[in-house]
Amino acid sequence: MTRVLVVDDEPQIRRALRTNLAARGYEVDLAESGEQALDLAATSHPDVVILDLGLPGIDGIAVVEGLRGWTKVPIIVLSVRDAEADKIAALDAGADDYVTKPFSMGELLARLRAATRRGTPGPDEAPTVVTDAFTVDLAAKRVLRDGAEVHLTPTEWQLLETLVRNPGRLISQRQLLQTVWGPQYERETNYLRVYLAQLRRKLEADPSRPKHLITEPGMGYRFEA
Amino acid sequence: MTRVLVVDDEPQIRRALRTNLAARGYEVDLAESGEQALDLAATSHPDVVILDLGLPGIDGIAVVEGLRGWTKVPIIVLSVRDAEADKIAALDAGADDYVTKPFSMGELLARLRAATRRGTPGPDEAPTVVTDAFTVDLAAKRVLRDGAEVHLTPTEWQLLETLVRNPGRLISQRQLLQTVWGPQYERETNYLRVYLAQLRRKLEADPSRPKHLITEPGMGYRFEA
DNA sequence: AACCGTCTTGACGCGTCCTTGACGCCGAAG
DNA sequence: CTTCGGCGTCAAGGACGCGTCAAGACGGTT
Numbered sequence A, B: 001m002t003r004v005l006v007v008d009d010e011p012q013i014r015r016a017l018r019t020n021l022a023a024r025g026y027e028v029d030l031a032e033s034g035e036q037a038l039d040l041a042a043t044s045h046p047d048v049v050i051l052d053l054g055l056p057g058i059d060g061i062a063v064v065e066g067l068r069g070w071t072k073v074p075i076i077v078l079s080v081r082d083a084e085a086d087k088i089a090a091l092d093a094g095a096d097d098y099v100t101k102p103f104s105m106g107e108l109l110a111r112l113r114a115a116t117r118r119g120t121p122g123p124d125e126a127p128t129v130v131t132d133a134f135t136v137d138l139a140a141k142r143v144l145r146d147g148a149e150v151h152l153t154p155t156e157w158q159l160l161e162t163l164v165r166n167p168g169r170l171i172s173q174r175q176l177l178q179t180v181w182g183p184q185y186e187r188e189t190n191y192l193r194v195y196l197a198q199l200r201r202k203l204e205a206d207p208s209r210p211k212h213l214i215t216e217p218g219m220g221y222r223f224e225a
Numbered sequence C: 001a002a003c004c005g006t007c008t009t010g011a012c013g014c015g016t017c018c019t020t021g022a023c024g025c026c027g028a029a030g
Numbered sequence D: 001c002t003t004c005g006g007c008g009t010c011a012a013g014g015a016c017g018c019g020t021c022a023a024g025a026c027g028g029t030t
Helices: A009-022 A034-044 A060-068 A084-093 A105-119 A155-164 A172-182 A189-203 B010-025 B034-046 B059-067 B082-095 B105-119 B153-163 B171-178 B189-203
Strands: A003-005 A027-031 A048-050 A075-078 A099-101 A128-130 A134-139 A144-146 A148-150 A170-172 A215-218 A219-223 B005-006 B029-032 B050-051 B075-079 B097-100 B128-130 B135-137 B142-145 B147-150 B170-172 B211-216 B220-223
Touching: A003 A009, A003 A034, A003 A075, A009 A027, A009 A105, A027 A034, A027 A084, A034 A048, A048 A060, A048 A105, A060 A075, A060 A084, A075 A084, A075 A105, A084 A099, A084 B105, A099 A105, A105 B082, A128 B059, A155 A172, A155 A189, A155 A219, A170 A172, A172 A189, A172 A219, A189 A215, B005 B034, B010 B029, B010 B050, B010 B105, B029 B034, B034 B050, B034 B059, B050 B059, B050 B105, B059 B075, B059 B082, B075 B082, B075 B105, B082 B097, B097 B105, B135 B153, B142 B189, B153 B171, B153 B189, B153 B220, B170 B171, B171 B189, B171 B220, B189 B211
Parallel strands: A003 A027, A003 A048, A048 A075, A075 A099, B005 B029, B005 B050, B050 B075, B075 B097
Antiparallel strands: A128 A134, A134 A144, A144 A148, A170 A219, A215 A219, B128 B135, B135 B142, B142 B147, B170 B220, B211 B220
């Protein structure tokens, strides 16, 4: 869930943004002054800030600077002022985007998506899977056993990866052969036997009595943590 | 020096942007078509792209998507079209910002600064990486070995940089070729062999037995500290 | 026009990995 | 009790990928 902090002194704009954002699945915090915005940002740690420049009390630019002193959260500035100088000042103070009121909600949402997309660099996947016999680091593509690295060939790794990414689930031989060797190898079940044996020899404490790479006769294989 | 790739089919806009950007200390590459833009981006590795949507030939949105297929370089879209749908399409395709023509040069420059500022995150990552054989200064783009500077060619440096920025992680050959040479070189794995050999000859104590630039046969390469 | 550094391209030897077949074991079915 | 199919094991061949070297192409500079 993405948290958005909306800072605006006009109640109707706050309401409009709140309902629109909530309808899109965002979690919304509201602030009506710069001071409140800085407080809320510190406590609620939003993922993105939508900030009206024309605030009573402290200047909107000061709010940008106050935020930038300690966080890199994306800031989208709203303003009725269309003057070039205002835009430049806000952007150079650390804002990420500048939208002139009146704005279209669709555009604002798109700019919001663009801002949050930057924040989350990539689909971070579960990095490591641990068992009592070995550790699989999916991001670094390494396998450790008793602290020492175990070398796996590409095929061995692909096979282990598809099993480990579905812990506890039964994977059919068809599916394993398709994802590792390709669709035309669907019936070469002997490949699976050979490579499962190699993996067990490298990873299991007692390869003849596997505890983690389990055969389900006639159906497929299963990884157990 | 920040590299900017300007993509526009109108010569006068190219000229205007080129002179303005060059005057501010940017290094400017010019492209007048989408195809040329994708090629140039792959070879020159700009730090930010300014892209006109109204290109002859392939659509501007397609250029955004082509770039996003392999790079996260900031993209600022220029367009005469002010329609909300166009903005949303471009932003959701992966653009970072959308500026409507006619635009003010001052604002564009400010948005350019905002885009590049994001690209270089603060002091959160170590600018230098040290091993027992050599030291890589990522900020200064220099490599020291036994106190003396080692000269690297641009390609060698890019390769070393992408490896060193992910210590311990395995980087696939595809990813290395894409980030260093560009998306159309995905299968030229011999490049990797040649350049890894050069890097090892320059950096490793025993190039035939590398301790830091490690090959994972069939999968990719890995940097170990 | 000549030179230099850099990138590209091809060929070759070697080591590793994949493929393939044979064999024994075990449980289920006849 | 016998038969059969599925699974685990092992070993050998051939294919493939990697490291290495060197020559040619390319681009920028003098």
